[in-house]
Amino acid sequence: MGNLLAVSTKRLTKAFDGKEIIHGCNMTVEKGTVYGFVGKNGAGKTTVFKMLLGLLRPTMGEATVLGMDSVRDRSEILRHTGSLIETPIFYEHLSAADNLKIHLAYMGIENTDLENVLTLVGLANIGTQPVSTFSLGMRQRLGIARALVHKPELLILDEPINGLDPVGIIEMRELFHTLVRQENYTILLSSHILSEVEQIADRIGVIVDGTVIQEISPAEIKEKHPAGIEDYFIKVTNGGKANE
Amino acid sequence: MNKLISLELKRNSLKSYHISVVITTVIMLGFLYLLAAIPKMDPADTDAELFMSYNFIIGLSNVVCMAIFSIMSAVMASKFIVEEYTGKKAILLFSYPIERKKILEAKILTVFSYTAFSMIVCGGFILTVFLGTERxxxxxxxxxxxxxxxDSILSLLCYSFIAALLGVxxxxxxxxxxxISVTIVASCIIVSVICQIMGMSLFYRPVIISTLAATLIIAVLAWSNLHYQVKRMEV
Known part of the structure; x- marks a missing residue:
């Protein structure tokens, strides 16, 4: 079972200044699936993502990513993972292609078809204009391109459709589906757009006050909550069921 | 390490620093001629005798040069290092599958080498032109x-390394x-103290060597503490 999991956390806990922001968080993401992570603002989604990527050290518990420990094997995890955390930061004076080239150099990868990746995210023929002139949506697309360009096994995307227009959201949904179905990627993403998560994700994890209280498939939500995912979300986040 | 340094240079443009070095070179050349001309301006002033010695005026010019380059080094360090380890930029930096200490070392080495090398080139050029016209x-x-x-070359080399070490x-x-402001203010304060020591010792060589040794030890301690901080950093 272990090698079928892209991500698993056991009693993951993170405290800042003595206050537990994440506590006893258990979650599992199967390989080759899209896992949607939802929760209110401040519930701890980004903190969990940061711990998976080794940007934060767990206070207690453990996180395993692609079979590796998030603290001990940080570099190896980063090599096989693409991430977009918070608002993506770029080298503003450089072009999109140059930003990707630098990223690849740090990743130790050469000879990647940058144009193809930029086309995939809807930035074809972007030319040499510096990133400082990009709109919010273009920056988000470039952030996703950077997460993809080194061909990782796992994508950890924190609100990847933030700032995208409706067409962009549909394009990204199709891209994520293609990556998972055809190229066997695993995607762990968070979003506040519940209807989108419902369409993209194979499994949804709901985090409330630093704990994943439920992991459920969109089909189960439909079955148990005919009123829809928003109704389910409000009930769960206010009720706080135990982790199932 | 070379690859990491070349990536630093791709990400951060050095153009503005090159311009600063050229401006500094022109100003310092003028300053050196001014120092040499002081005794001629007021021949009655006995204190001006000090300026009749090459060792003194070149030493003084090197100290001023060191002050300028160490502040430039602090500006560069704040841009290359402090800014990149602050806020969301640090997330990008820590997302690369490279040991944190190696990236930090590449950054410090870039700033250190640029400061030392550019001051040696600037000082060497000034010295060559000045002594050429003096002949x-x-x-x-x-x-x-x-x-x-x-003596002048040795003093230039020592001050260049002191400037780069003060940057660290x-x-x-x-x-x-x-x-960023703390980095630059700290640099101004430290460099003022060092300049006072050099001025009081009249650029006595053992004082220069001792200062170089002391700054080297403090910079190595600072370097190792920076390693520790970066290793423990959470973003």
Whole structure:
């Protein structure tokens, strides 16, 4: 079972200044699936993502990513993972292609078809204009391109459709589906757009006050909550069921 | 390491620093001629005798140069290092599958090497032009000797490394507070103290060597503490 999991956390806990922001968080993401992570603002989604990527050290518990420990094997995890955390930061004076080239150099990868990746995210023929002139949506697309360009096994995307227009959201949904179905990627993403998560994700994890209280498939939500995912979300986040 | 340094240079443009070095070179050349001309401006002033020695005026010019380059080094360190380890930029930096300490080392080495090398080039150019014109149209009553040239080169090398090491020490202060202004203010304060010591010792060689040794030890301690901080950093 272990090698079928892209991500698993056991009693993951993170405290800042003595206050537990994440506590006893258990979650599992199967390989080759899209896992949607939802929760209110401040519930701890980004903190969990940061711990998976080794940007934060767990206070207690453990996180395993692609079979590796998030603290001990940080570099190896980063090599096989693409991430977009918070608002993506770029080298503003450089072009999109140059930003990707630098990223690849740090990743130790050469000879990647940058144009193809930029086309995939809807930035074809972007030319040499510096990133400082990009709109919010273009920056988000470039952030996703950077997460993809080194061909990782796992994508950890924190609100990847933030700032995208409706067409962009549909394009990204199709891209994520293609990556998972055809190229066997695993995607762990968070979003506040519940209807989108419902369409993209194979499994949804709901985090409330630093704990994943439920992991459920969109089909189960439909079955148990005919009123829809928003109704389910409000009930769960206010009720706080135990982790199932 | 070379690859990491070349990536640093791709990400951060050095153009503005090149311009600063050229401006500094022009100003310092003028300053050196001004120092040599002081005794001629007021021949009655007995204190101006100090300026009749090449060792003194070149030493003074090197100290001023060191002050300028160490502050430039602090500015560069704040841009290359402090800024990149602050806020969301640090997330990008820590997302690369490379040991954190190696990236930090590449950054410090880039700033250190640029400061030392550019000051050696700037000082070397000034010295060559000044001594060249002094051979033809001497302003200073002192004589040019091989020993004096050797002393000047040695002093330039020492001050260049002190300037680069002071950049690392100022960086430590700025990094502690994650503040660009603290880095630059710390640099100004440290460099003022060092300049006073040099001025009081009249550029006595053992004082220069001791200062170089002391700054080296403090910079190595700062470097190792920066390693520790970066290793423990959470973003």
């Amino acid at each position: 033809l149209f001497p302003l200073c009553s002192d004589t040019i000797s091989l020993g004096m040239i050797w 020490i100022s960086l430590w202060f700025g990094f502690m507070k994650k503040s």
